[in-house]
Amino acid sequence: MRKILILMMMVCGMQVHAESEYWIDVRTTGEYETGHVKGAAHIPYDEIADKITAVTADKSAKIHLYCRSGNRAGRALKVLQDMGYDNAHNDGGISDLKHETVVLEFN
Numbered sequence: 001m002r003k004i005l006i007l008m009m010m011v012c013g014m015q016v017h018a019e020s021e022y023w024i025d026v027r028t029t030g031e032y033e034t035g036h037v038k039g040a041a042h043i044p045y046d047e048i049a050d051k052i053t054a055v056t057a058d059k060s061a062k063i064h065l066y067c068r069s070g071n072r073a074g075r076a077l078k079v080l081q082d083m084g085y086d087n088a089h090n091d092g093g094i095s096d097l098k099h100e101t102v103v104l105e106f107n
Contacts, residue, residue, distance in 0.1 A: 021062040022055055023102075024048075026076045027094075031068065035106040037097060045072035048079050063088040066097060 023037045026045035036042070043051045045067065056063070063085060065073040070092035080088040091097060098104065 023064045038103040038105045045076040048076040064091045066091045069093040
């Protein structure tokens with residue numbers, strides 16, 4: 001019984017870890033609809049404080065923020081840091097991401 005319990009805890013732990021990395025597009029709706037990182041949540045930078053918990057309330061989750069140039073992502077990063085999110089990152093502009101191994105979706 002103990003082994004089964006430990007195995008279940010390990011499986012649950014792996015699932016939590018697998019879901020602890022998020023991409024958030026902080027551009028406008030129109031910009032998001034022209035193309036975005038595959039699987040990215042859309043939260044405009046000026047709404048990040050009110051809507052981040054819909055994506056994750058885990059303040060240690062790895063959060064990638066991006067916009068057009070990195071400016072709005074920087075503003076969103078500051079808000080998240082002030083809220084206690086300690087693993088959020090400004091990944092710059094979407095054009096920078098096109099040179100990375102990030103998959104983009106276009107509508």
